[in-house]
Amino acid sequence: MSALLRHRLTWPVLALVLLLLLNQLFRADFLSVRIQDGHLYGSLIDILRNGAPTILIALGMTLVIASRGIDLSVGAVAAIAGAISCMYIYSSPDPSSWQTAAMGVTIAVVAGLALGLWNGFLVSVIGIQPIIATLVLMTAGRGLAQLVTDGQIISVSNDSYQAIGAGFFLGLPIAILIAAGAFGVAGLLTRRTALGTLIEAVGINPVASRLAGIDARTITWTVYVFSGLCAAVAGLMISSNVTAADANNAGLYIEMDAILAVVIGGTSLAGGRYSLVGTLVGALIIQTLTTTVYTLGVPPEATLVFKALVVIIVCLLQSSRARTLFRQRRRPVTEQSQVKVAI
Template identity: 50%
Template sequence: MEILQKYRRARIFWPSVIFLGILLFNTIISKGEFLSITMMDGHFYGRLVDIFRNGSKLMLLAMGMTFVIASGGIDISVGSVMAISGAIACSVIRGNLFPFFQGSVFFALVLAVAAGALCGAWNGFLVSRVRIQPMVATLILMVAGRGIAQLITNGKIITVNSPSYYFINGGYILGLPFPLYLVIILFAGLLFFTKKTAFGLFLASSGINDKSSRLAGIRVENIKLLVYVFCGAAAAGAGLIESSGIKGADCNNAGLMIELDAILSVAIGGNLLTGGRFSLGASICGALIIQSITTTIYAMGVPPEVIQLVKALLVITISLIQSEKLSIKLLPAKAAAQ
């Protein structure tokens, strides 16, 4: 009972309830078909698997974005970084870039993630050292990044033929999609890192008030730089998943507008966009909510003309459910308790 009470008060409570609610809604609408999972060629197959696999890139982005937002910043360049990472990976495998390493998936992945981290370092440098406002600083790469990706691929969609590269998106371990393991491993690592070291505290503290944090001896600049580097690397990972899914690099469309979904995941998770305390798990729940909304819309056969409207209505509803002011108005008892 005590654990339940604790959970009830945690940030992750409402997002996880909403996510389960969406699943329940779909299950009822589809008379159970939505949850059905079958075995296909030795792996699980069903809409639930789709949600976790297609949502994995958004979950990766949401984790990076949570850190950046907790530090009091924002990163709107993640979509472009995804395009760059896909372009680099595919070009290396094809041998257009570094012909010496042609076909080496390992080197392609290392280089793509390093490029993502470098992009993040650039953002972090502008924000923490030059002190440009985060929105403006990352806007630069958001606009220029797609151009860089186009340069790498010569403006064409390049396709690769490499089974080990496909594994990043289409592979299965113990019947579960490989990208899901990436998310779980990263999540566990980050959770350990933020809870068991002082990093989480320092990060939240710099987000709330960077001046007093600096006076308290926290190296705010370095923490900010680090979160942008991590966000860039996470975006590169998401870019690899996307590019592996279509077996090629499509620089015009990879991660287009996904930065907004990433920010929305963090917000729906109940994290404050002004920075400070944060919950990684809540952001991941937020990402799953967004992905399941998309899946719901496809499953229900919503006509394409009204998709955006339906999405907007759902997001408003979810925000209202989480709004504290509204719940106090609707439930006077709760107000009295407070």
């Protein structure tokens, strides 16, 4: 029991379950999933589908944070990817064919990889602090996206393209399948190979890692490229869902949601040990929270404050120091306090 209480995923999972139950209390059909026209429908499916971009970006962010970095540019990269693909489709001679959509998607993904390379270059080769290096692209990226779309919102009508964010396959939304696929690949790639351990080693002690012969530069570079890729795909989902590219608002503040998801999932911002499953739970908590706001009928002006309250509660639950303080007040016997900085 005490081992369960100490497990770093216990509290986030508990918070997620509580949130879901809270919704069920207010809406009796909340947890039910029904089949309609061969597709799965229901609030749970909505949460997964709407959360897919955040999950994807948080996935990339987890590895970046594990390597002791941070990537603030993901929202901007998502906007650029959406802008590029929509602009390509919009200006092509055959804007509704699947080939055009495929080409647009490919170019956008390549752009995402290139932007990830740029971030990785600044951090690992030039040695700029990650928060500054990615801040460059966070700011400049929105401008780039606006240049691509010429400052307009570009609407496209292409069924294949729309399928990415809004389509179904085997009864499930394609966005969920993509996120799940990316999740599985990342999990296999980091845990079946040594990549995960090496990222953690670099995140915990870069100097010792270099002396142990780890090519820290390549590892660091790789995580930023992966983050760029995740952000680009998330950007495609977002723009596909609304069949338009909005350079200003697509993926706005999504970097904050992603960082939050990572932290709620138990990965320390100081780098090192990370948990992909934790990040998944964290992202789901954030998305469920957004849904909860609507279910409860929280007035729109109080939404952000409400979200912040829930987040702080989850973080306090996770902090061993906060728990110790809380316990000490009830029971004067001192527990062995863990000397860990809680975030």
